[in-house]
Amino acid sequence: MTWPIVPSLATVLERLPLIFIEGVEHRQYCIREATAKTVLVMLYCGAIYGTEKWIRPSQVTDMSDEQLALIDHTEREAWCVHMLSNRKKNRSPTAWYAVNSREQIRDEGIAQGLIPNQAVMERPGVPTTSSKPKYALRSEFAALFDESLQDEALVAAIAAWQLRFLSATARARATIIRRNAAASTHRVPVMFPNGAAITLAHGESSNITKAVVEQFAVNFLEQPAVLWLSESANKIIDETLVAELHLHIDQSKSLPDVILVDLSPVSGDILVVFVEVVHSDGPISQQRKVALEAIALEAGFETTNLAYVTAFADRSASQYRALVHNLAWNSFVWFASEPNSIVTLQSGTDKKLSELL
Structure with a gap:
């Protein structure tokens, strides 16, 4: 040979x-x-x-x-x-x-x-x-x-x-990651579901936030709206929507990076989605979930109409690998590189695996 x-x-x-x-x-x-x-x-x-x-x-x-x-x-x-x-x-x-x-x-x-x-x-x-x-x-x-x-x-x-x-999945994830990396030196334009547009400071957190608003909200909510969005230089709140929903949002509280609202969920009740964007800050841990629920109750939300999502860039991201053990049960995990998929962390179920498929 x-x-x-x-x-x-x-x-x-x-x-x-x-x-x-x-x-x-x-x-x-x-x-x-x-x-x-x-x-x-x-x-x-x-x-x-x-x-x-x-x-x-x-x-x-x-x-x-x-x-x-x-x-x-x-x-x-x-x-x-x-x-x-x-x-x-x-x-x-x-x-x-x-x-x-x-x-x-x-x-x-x-x-x-x-x-x-x-x-x-x-x-x-x-x-x-x-x-x-x-x-x-x-x-x-x-x-x-x-x-x-x-x-x-x-x-x-x-x-x-x-x-x-x-695999096609690996190539697609790689394409999204490269695209975000290439855009990381420019301000990040974000288009809201209602057509309004803002720009965020450049950086990976802004890229993930953009994906949450433009892709997660559209893929997983029926009639999505952005109630609140926070970054270092911007605190954006939809005062009109807050008033229509008779809510009280105390901006002095430790609010999440994004609060989305589904105005037309299947259940007939408004669904409020707390989203933490993780690039450098923490995920929705059990402690963070309890704190957000307290803020929600004070704002006038019902606990049965709340959802919690931690958003990462990718499953291979070091932040996800380091923090996965801290993620709260009965919350969701979403990756910007795989926008059509979502991870459910479900606890306390008596269902068999066949019933969860």
């Missing part, structure tokens, strides 16, 4: 984030150093799908910089054969990882990152608990680390791979 040329670790680390763009499921597992080293070991061992060569995670933990520098194909093959043999092996004192650290490579980098995102194939017929080697790179993915690919040719090759192998 022709052994693939092994790129530098720097090349793999540089290209993984270009290949697995923001919006890709479990992106954090796909772009970290342990995953880059996993890719390197597969290339070193010639583990490309179709060659019938495979690796197991222990080869990644046992690899060392000194071994990786031995690039003659006979040296590479001898190492791979020895690492897969039953003979007792002496680990290099400079091995990359401890013996018991295979889980981050197998369970995270490979199982949750590279396999679901179509970069690695698993050997058919090998049981999960087997110690046999069973992982190999897809040839199309391996080709992206050819260091002769540079500049426009590299960009084109990555784009072609993404179009073929990344």
